[in-house]
Amino acid sequence: MIVEPKNQSFVSMTVREALRDGMAEEMQRDKTVFLMGEEVAEYNGAYKISQGLLDMFGAKRVVDTPITEHGFAGLGVGAAFGGLRPIVEFMTFNFSMQAIDQIINSAAKTLYMSGGQMGCPIVFRGPNGAASRVGAQHSHCYASWYAHCPGLKVISPYSAGDAKALLKAAIRDPNPVIFLENELLYGHSFDDVSSDPEHVLPIGKALIRREGKDVTLVAFSLMVGKALEAAEQLAEQGIDAEVIDLRTLRPLDIETIVQSVKKTNRVVSIEESWPFAGIGSEIAAIMMEHAFDYLDAPVVRVTGADVPMPYAANLEHLALPQVDAIVEAAKAVCYRGD
Amino acid sequence: MAYPISPEKALEAYGDMFLIRRFEERAAQLYGMGLIAGFCHLYIGQEAVVVGVQSILKPQDSLITAYRDHGHMLAAGMDPKGVMAELTGRSGGYSRGKGGSMHMFSREKNFFGGHGIVGAQVPIGTGLAFAHKYNEDEGVCITSMGDGAANQGQVYESYNMAALWKLPVVYVIENNGYSMGTSIARSAAGPNFFGRGQGWDIPGEKVDGMQLLKVQEAAKRAVEHARSGKGPYILEMDTYRYRGHSMSDPAKYRSKEEVEDVKQNRDPIDHFRAYMITTLKVSEAQIKTIEDKVKAVVAEAVEFSKTSPEPDPSELYTDILKEGSATL
The missing domain is CATH 3.40.50.970 (Thiamin diphosphate (ThDP)-binding fold, Pyr/PP domains)
Incomplete structure (x- = not known):
């Protein structure tokens, strides 16, 4: 219940x-x-x-x-x-x-x-x-x-x-x-x-943290914050991004992502882990299976670099997804290159 | 002088050992016929260990082991029909055909598996003991492992926590001399598994696992120790398996003479049979009655395991997650 x-x-x-x-x-x-x-x-x-x-x-x-x-x-x-x-x-x-x-x-x-x-x-x-x-x-x-x-x-x-x-x-x-x-x-x-001890959320339900009509940014955990920051920057450039906080990864709330993509026709997935066989790969596959006809651009993944995490401050920064990379990816799927 | 076991109890224990022997022999036949597939690890030769330990347990006690588990299930009182039908992968099996030889469970009989990963059952059994203590149900968990598993790191992590928290667990190391095809001499630096709890002051003893009464006597000591709040206890059972590690193992790593010698001189069933006749004055006729009864039970199990239908295809996608959660 x-x-x-x-x-x-x-x-x-x-x-x-x-x-x-x-x-x-x-x-x-x-x-x-x-x-x-x-x-x-x-x-x-x-x-x-x-x-x-x-x-x-x-x-x-x-x-x-x-x-x-x-x-x-x-x-x-x-x-x-x-x-x-x-x-x-x-x-x-x-x-x-x-x-x-x-x-x-x-x-x-x-x-x-x-x-x-x-x-x-x-x-x-x-x-x-x-x-x-x-x-x-x-x-x-x-x-x-x-x-x-x-x-x-x-x-x-x-x-x-x-x-x-x-x-x-x-x-x-x-x-x-x-x-x-x-x-x-x-x-x-x-x-x-x-503060209500009986307030319990359902497992398996994503949350739309920001509504938008031009591109769907899918993220979880810390990357939701980065995606929201990216959405603010994109707004300044005239791109209205929707940000989905997955909250649960298994079972994944496919329905919420698909409904969003039916509206925006574009998806960028963001995660800090490695790209190969990651959550973003799964999002891309699900889009092929459930929303292929609605996509106006290929799904783009923003991920951590495909390397063991370096210690040096500058290298660590390069290895993790940053707001700029999300902004660039969103512009790319909107065909809005500089 | 009073004997350590009454003729009635002796006949019961003999029947339990004979059931395991007979069941496993028939399982081997079914394997040969192609009705059982995959991994199938037989318990033949080790019967006195599990029957002896089980015979002194209380209903609230729990039992867990690895993949050589058919004997444990039968000793725990699980229905031979359900066990055999699981071996044949049928819907009437304990796991409805989805577990197989290595993965069967019975909450009703407090049998917690049936685990296929060597040594993994040891922390789990320690956790069952943690639950016994937490729930204050005065239960003890019997955690069985082989001599191969006894070299696993997680065993020692478990010994440490069990001793630290005085958990009611008895570790039964069924030392049959070979971890698959590797003899103890080649796999264990130091052959005394019973002494490996010394660093944590866990008492341990080596027991002749081919003699039911010796097993019972040691198990009583160990279980009383654990039940009284003194913490874990280690029993190393010196035993022997007659068959290969699994059905696919021809056991060429040991001589025929070695196997024959154990069969002739240490067989747990023959040994106990002779004891019943000469010391307890049980008659051949009484023994035959028990044996006939067991043969009929096993024949019925075999028949059931052949006729029980395979699981419905819809079973492929059931039992992955339990329902009734906060999310439904």
């Missing part, structure tokens, strides 16, 4: 606070929900997402783990099989590669392999993608990796309100959910956070 009460008030808070409140409310609501991960309890979270939760819920439900991702991810899966609802925090999703066998082979596939008997209600969450100057092994976006896999749901919110309401949906969901946050967004404030 989606419960979206009327007359609710929205307040301003950071993504960090919204995520914490979302977890706290769900832990209050359901005694089987617990949080585990590196530094989540006594340290109050490596990025302070779990600030105060140990004091509120005690060590039984806020569990500091050793730095052994493979082991504790698998332990979380077992706890979920055993009737609990674990939230497993990865200090960054880069470290989830240590645990990816448990996430895919154990969490995602077991419902199918058991003919529907098992089910694994678990949330794997943490920061994903590039932060700032942390090099190749700590800057990787895993959106397309996890979105590839049946049996998983994959969420990657932008705003604080979405972060809270979608995290609550993820915790209540009876399936394994990958919840991709972004470190650079943690400190951003948004005024869209519901």
Whole structure:
């Protein structure tokens, strides 16, 4: 059941606070929900997402783990099989590669392999993608990796309100959910956070963050902000861009993208991960399948560079999608070269 | 003097071991006939391990293992018909034909699989133990693995967390001497798997896994330890598998003489049969009654596994996600 009460008030808070409140409310609501991960309890979270939760819920439900991702991810899966609802925090999703066998082979596939008997209600969450100057092994976006896999749901919110309401949906969901946050967004404030503990958003619904008629910009997480900036610049140049915040990557809200493209006839996808077999590749394929006759230009992908993330400031800047590149791509599909 | 097992309980345990032996022999036949395909890992030779451990468990206890799992399922009380029909990939199987030999589960019997990735069941079993403790249900999770899996890194990550948090888990290492085709001497630096929890003060012992009573006795100690809140326990079961690693393995890495020697001198079923007759004074007729009953059960399972229909094509796209979420 989606419960979206009327007359609710929205307040301003950071993504960090919204995520914490979302977890706290769900832990209050359901005694089987617990949080585990590196530094989540006594340290109050490596990025302070779990600030105060140990004091509120005690060590039984806020569990500091050793730095052994493979082991504790698998332990979380077992706890979920055993009737609990674990939230497993990865200090960054880069470290989830240590645990990816448990996430895919154990969490995602077991419902199918058991003919529907098992089910694994678990949330794997943490920061994903590039932060700032942390090099190749700590800057990787895993959106397309996890979105590839049946049996998983994959969420990657932008705003604080979405972060809270979608995290609550993820915790209540009876399936394994990958919840991709972004470190650079943690400190951003948004005024869209519901204070109603029953405000839960549906998984699988994109949001049109800016309406426009000339070109559709499709993005998620941090890149939504870049797309909105690009849209402002495009407006100054007479191009009216529509910005879609995907919010969920699996299941993808194909309908919202297709309806937008029927109006704008042009698509630019933006993601910070590598281009090959990325989310943008999927958007392009979906446009071929669902909106081919509506396209007035080929789909263009703005992505991270196809290289391991460099450390040097200038190279890192070059490796990540910037507003200028989005503006250029939008102009290109509108055939508005300089 | 009191014997460690009553004649009635002994006959029950014998029947359970005989069921696994008979079931696996028939599975091998069906494999030969092409009715079972893919990977199929038989438990023949190791029957005393799982029957001995299972016989001392309480209803709230849970069990998890890897892919040599048919014996565990039968010992846990799962219906042989459902297990065999899963092997043949039919809709009457425990996973409705979608899991196969390595992937079967029964929530009703607290059997949590059936896992195909070597060692992956060990953190999961540790998590089941975490849930037992969290829910305060006084349950213990029996987490089985082979000697091959015992070299996996995630096993030691699990030992660490289980000891740190005093989780009610008993790790049963079924040491059959070979991780697929590689003998212990060639795969493990240090043959004492039971001692590998020492760094965390996890007690461990080596048990003759071919002798049911020895298994029972050790399992009682281990499970009581875990149930009383003292944390994990390791049991290394010295056992042997008669068949290859899977049906496609001719097992040329060991001599016929080695296999014959175990069959002649250590067979868990023959050994226990002789014990029942000479010590417990159980009659041949009583044993035959049990054996006949088991043969009929297995024959029925085989028949069911042949006649149960294949899954409906619509099953291809079911059970991918569970419904009833906040989003529906």
